[in-house]
Amino acid sequence: MLTRTPASRERDDATPRHDWTRAGAAQLYGLPFNDLLFRAATVHRTHFDPNRVQRSQLLSIKTGGCAEDCGYCSQSAHHASGLKASKLMEVRSVIEAARKAKAGGATRYCMGAAWREPKQRDMDAVVAMVEGVKALGMETCMTLGMLTDTDIARLKTAGLDYYNHNIDTSERYYSEIITTRTFADRLDTLARVREAGMKVCSGGIIGMGETETDRVDMLVTLANLEEHPESVPINMLIEIPGTPLAGTARIDPIDFVRTIALARIMMPRSFVRLSAGRTEMTDELQALCFFAGANSIFVGETLLTTDNPGEDKDADLFRRLGLDGLDIEASDGANAADGASADGPGCHGHARSA
Numbered sequence: 001m002l003t004r005t006p007a008s009r010e011r012d013d014a015t016p017r018h019d020w021t022r023a024g025a026a027q028l029y030g031l032p033f034n035d036l037l038f039r040a041a042t043v044h045r046t047h048f049d050p051n052r053v054q055r056s057q058l059l060s061i062k063t064g065g066c067a068e069d070c071g072y073c074s075q076s077a078h079h080a081s082g083l084k085a086s087k088l089m090e091v092r093s094v095i096e097a098a099r100k101a102k103a104g105g106a107t108r109y110c111m112g113a114a115w116r117e118p119k120q121r122d123m124d125a126v127v128a129m130v131e132g133v134k135a136l137g138m139e140t141c142m143t144l145g146m147l148t149d150t151d152i153a154r155l156k157t158a159g160l161d162y163y164n165h166n167i168d169t170s171e172r173y174y175s176e177i178i179t180t181r182t183f184a185d186r187l188d189t190l191a192r193v194r195e196a197g198m199k200v201c202s203g204g205i206i207g208m209g210e211t212e213t214d215r216v217d218m219l220v221t222l223a224n225l226e227e228h229p230e231s232v233p234i235n236m237l238i239e240i241p242g243t244p245l246a247g248t249a250r251i252d253p254i255d256f257v258r259t260i261a262l263a264r265i266m267m268p269r270s271f272v273r274l275s276a277g278r279t280e281m282t283d284e285l286q287a288l289c290f291f292a293g294a295n296s297i298f299v300g301e302t303l304l305t306t307d308n309p310g311e312d313k314d315a316d317l318f319r320r321l322g323l324d325g326l327d328i329e330a331s332d333g334a335n336a337a338d339g340a341s342a343d344g345p346g347c348h349g350h351a352r353s354a
């Protein structure tokens, strides 16, 4: 019988797979914490420089009044969060904000609109935003909800690098969180974006009252896609008064780190983004997440509608941890360490907790 040595097992870990089973992933999730972190950190080092973190900035280009009913989101018209809805921003204001983000060190600009799907009259402006941000030399990411094939083709032609569309949670738990669209709708949009040749950013939110099995299942769905999302944002729920998920019991931070580690092992070449919820995390928790394989964050004072640590706090944390940013060239192709071009970097959560 073949005896699997730790070294061969770690080599196996580093090779992207698309045949994960719930049992296999759950077994990893339940490993003793130190073993899980060691496995994840080993995979991380195979594909990335562990001391470099990609930084993106996120802008809400159209806030609130959304027709969807995502239970975590302040922007849903179904919830009484008190958020004031606004119209789509002017193209030149978006480009100006991107210019400032670039000056602050961001390499990717993520633009989110609170829509179920864009209306045709909005697409001209959205396309101009993509073209304008690209012209600054930044990578572009958008999250606009569901897309028609025509929308996808227009965005691709405009130079959109990434499309964000989170699956949020497991298929089983999905209808507990969102009733206005289905898990299958989500996968369909992701598949069509991928087919058009755009990079995919897709992850979820942890701490919405889901079980450990739901967390594992969400990652199994992502890891078993034909290609892994280049970016996997993992958000920690920020409870927003007036939303159905306000009052949800907080997740054990250790379980949050386990989820990051599992994402790193299951999608070894993807950028795992520590997304919403960083303001609620201690520096030590963020440090553990970076050790477990998170290698992307949002920078800036705000995410879509919630607070973010801000430049000074992040600069201080990076200094204390010896972390550095990652430029576009190094991040484009996933790996600083082995130069392989597989699954590259990525973006934020349509997680409007982000």
Ligand code: SF4
Pocket (backbone or CB within 6 Å): 066, 067, 068, 069, 070, 073, 074, 075, 076, 077, 113, 114, 115, 116, 145, 350, 351, 352, 353
């Ligand atoms: S998460 Fe996105 S789709 Fe859902 S309610 Fe918020 S803005 Fe709308």
